[in-house]
């Protein structure tokens with residue numbers, strides 16, 4: 283039977299690639315920085331222009347679908363997931379990296395139907411790596427199949443995480459205490475490239491065994507969650523419970539053994555849900 287969403291996924295790949303070209307061009311010119319929730323939560327005209335381009339390109343083909351985009355929500359659009367086919371988009375994941383020219387910047391396009399992720403597209407546009415995952419049909423990077431690491435020994439792992447954009451000293455203490463505990467298990471190393479979408483794609487590629495973060499948004503992880511699952515990995519809440527796209531919390535790993543070992547070390551702190559009133 284033909285895949286009802288294959289054409290949508292093919293379109294998402296083409297749109298992500300064009301959006302990536304826009305970002306690469308913008309990297310050659312001055313980036314005017316604006317702030318959102320704080321002086322370290324950055325946005326630029328490029329974020330807004332790329333999101334408008336992606337929305338317009340998708341709406342043209344799928345006018346009845348719903349959209350959740352980072353910059354539209356920042357401008358006051360509701361962040362509510364319904365049963366309707368919904369595109370969940372981060373036009374520039376790694377805006378701080380973009381502003382600084384740090385070469386990990388991704389276009390993240392997730393597609394969800396009846397609240398179930400159907401496919402994810404993450405285009406790491408400086409690296410020119412197109413990561414894709416289609417429910418039940420595997421995960422790929424530039425057309426080559428992705429498979430998570432087969433490592434089950436926590437001491438042999440690299441774990442991705444991020445410092446986030448919360449500068450409340452009590453939150454920063456929890457972030458650092460978690461990273462300290464994990465590092466001293468010990469593990470081989472902690473890394474983070476400044477974009478959840480690429481952090482998750484690196485788990486799917488087997489380059490690192492896990493990634494977790496509290497404070498991300500649905501648009502950061504909607505695509506990566508499908509890519510990790512389709513590469514044979516697991517996606518869950520940082521407390522080991524089921525993954526909740528709107529919870530602002532995510533833990534992905536190559537397998538349940540590594541994931542549950544990490545859950546023991548994560549100091550959880552509150553983060554307001556994406557769909558909170």
Ligand SMILES: O=P(O)(O)OC[C@@]1(O)O[C@H](CO)[C@@H](O)[C@@H]1O
Nearest residue numbers: 374375376377444446476477478
């Ligand atoms: O606002 P942006 O750039 O679209 O995304 C925010 C983000 O890059 O910041 C976090 C780092 O703490 C990442 O996990 C997340 O993807």
Ligand SMILES: [Mg+2]
Nearest residue numbers: 352372374375
């Ligand atoms: Mg973004």
